[in-house]
Amino acid sequence: MWLNKAFDQFKEQPRFVRLAVPILLGMAAGLGQAPFDLPLISLIAFAVVFGLLSTVETAKQAGKLGWLFALGYFCLTLQWLVSPFLVEPEKHAWMAPFAVFFLAGGLALFWSAAFAVSQRLGNASLLMLLPLAELGRAYLFTGFPWGMPSYGLVNTWFGQAASWIGPHGLNILFLIIAFAVFKAVMTSSRAQIIAVLVSILGLAALWPLSEVPEPLGKPVGTIRLVQPNAPQHEKWDPLMMPVFFDRALEFTSAEGSPDLIIWPETSLPASLPNADWALEEMREAAEGTPIVFGTNRFDGYLIYNAAVFMDAEGQLTQTYDKHHLVPFGEYVPFGDMLARFGIHGLAASEGRGFSAGRGAELMDLGPLGTALPLICYEAVFPQDVIAARDRPAFLMQITNDAWFGAFSGPHQHLAQARMRAIEQGLPMVRAANTGISALIDEKGRVLNALPLNEAGFIDVSLPRPKPATLYSHTGDLPVALLLTLGLLTLWIKRRRISN
Structure with a gap:
């Protein structure tokens, strides 16, 4: 031939x-x-x-x-x-x-x-x-x-x-x-x-x-996904930070009656525990609706990339710290070990990078059920999803894909999040700073989404979880x-x- x-x-x-x-x-x-x-x-x-x-x-x-x-x-x-x-x-x-x-x-x-x-x-x-x-x-x-x-x-x-x-x-x-x-x-x-x-x-x-979703049945509740669209080169600009924060507040207080509002990764313009002024404005904007938001959190010298739950009374009741960090992006490998030998400039334990949280943890969101928080990069790893001790009602990713550009990176990140939904047979809600914020069903189909690099919000109806899949039991x-x-x-x- x-x-x-x-x-x-x-x-x-x-x-x-x-x-x-x-x-x-x-x-x-x-x-x-x-x-x-x-x-x-x-x-x-x-x-x-x-x-x-x-x-x-x-x-x-x-x-x-x-x-x-x-x-x-x-x-x-x-x-x-x-x-x-x-x-x-x-x-x-x-x-x-x-x-x-x-x-x-x-x-x-x-x-x-x-x-x-x-x-x-x-x-x-x-x-x-x-x-x-x-x-x-x-x-x-x-x-x-x-x-x-x-x-x-x-x-x-x-x-x-x-x-x-x-x-x-x-x-x-x-x-x-x-x-x-x-x-x-x-x-x-x-x-x-x-x-x-x-x-x-x-x-x-x-x-x-098929892109036509099956009937969802009676949804568990309504979730508002906030997309402030802060470009990375402006995100931490002191002149622009209030603009993006006010934009998120405006979307939070918009007409509608969601059961939960989700802000993206590091969307708070201040770090915990020194953000009382920002939290107060969020409480007023939410008007009694719980919020999950992303922020940097300090504990002494340690810095965490966190997802925090603010309840209907405005109290911070649950915190999840990202545990699967990006090498060289969020920390330097072996930095803490090198500090023992006098090389202190790379040690996360001394505030020279992020520290890892305890591991996969569920967040109790009341009538909506429990959610497994995934912060940015963690949605890339199926083993991080399976690592949760109990099965959640849905997956919840908060991310800042502004780092990934406007061509392939955000779309690939979304595709991997969709694969996590298929593997688990669970819906996923995804709040992304610059997009693509989306509701994903248990078959990995995007039911509703905000376009990339567009500010806005969407109220999505959360589907009920499906029976556990084989892969959710066996893993790799x-x-x-x-x-x-x-x-x-x-x-x-x-x-x-x-x-």
Whole structure:
């Protein structure tokens, strides 16, 4: 077949072509992520890279192929990382391309290792090795699972399987379909029939999920989501802070009768416990309606990124401190340990960064039930949602996505929040400073939302929780065990053959 010849000729191409093609393929694979939402293109790109993998002869070559492919994938997926460096461009803009390249290159090492080992165990082993690499990326070094291939499936029927097997199980299924497509066009044996059937079923599952929501039934209550739209470069400007605060107060006091009002992450223009003046204005604006708001909270030298519940009487009755912090963004790893050796400038315990809270905790919101607060980055981690001791009635994310720019970052963050709703079978309410504030149902569908970079508020009807999903009980352990046992079986089989 001509495709076989094309793959065979690839290794004879000039060095530039052999470097550029995997990178471009990786970028094509990244088109499955928001805001592109082209999972079919992503699937085809993964199928083609299986073909390229079949042409390499050594583990070193396979590892290089995997690294280049992943580099293209992560550079496209994580290009929003440029945005934080443009908040003060005169100081930091020069660092932006280096930050994207080095982070993408570092994450690509996970995929590179998977490709290299697959050359030893057989190309089909990549179906297990790459999901295992993604598990490693999600857990090791505090984890950074942003932009997993499975997140590109959130708009499809395929994505609903996350309620059973989670995002890592979806990674396996996605790669199986990609491998089946590769085999369907590359082989002429009986196995081709199976590959064609699997490909057809997989491609059918990529059909977009209906955007028309099912009847919600009687809602639990009404929640007002406030979106003040404070650009990051103005958010802490002393001249602009009152503008954004007054805007949030105006939305809080607007006509309507919500049961709860939610403000975004760090939306209070002062830090607790020294914010009495701001809290008093919030009490007056709310007129007896409880508010959940985001703020920085001081406890001696310790600083916390907190979500605080103000009850109907205006009392601060519950506080949740963010526990999964962003390395180098909110704290410097090992800073407290270095302080023991006299290097004090990085210690979170001395006010040189944020300190982590106690862990996942539920917030009792009265008639609305209990909510699991997730502050910004925490919604990226399914394990943080499962870590709650009891099952909440809904998920509640407050975030400041102004850091993420206006192109892909906020949309990808929303997609991951939607996946959390599917995994748990729970609705989610999401208040974002610059957007996208939204009500998400248990199937991950956005029922109501405020556009990105637009100030306003919406009153949403909170659906009732659905029965607990399988994944909410099992987490990632079954998938991790399946991958480990599968690879162990392949390794034993290869050893027997070689002997």
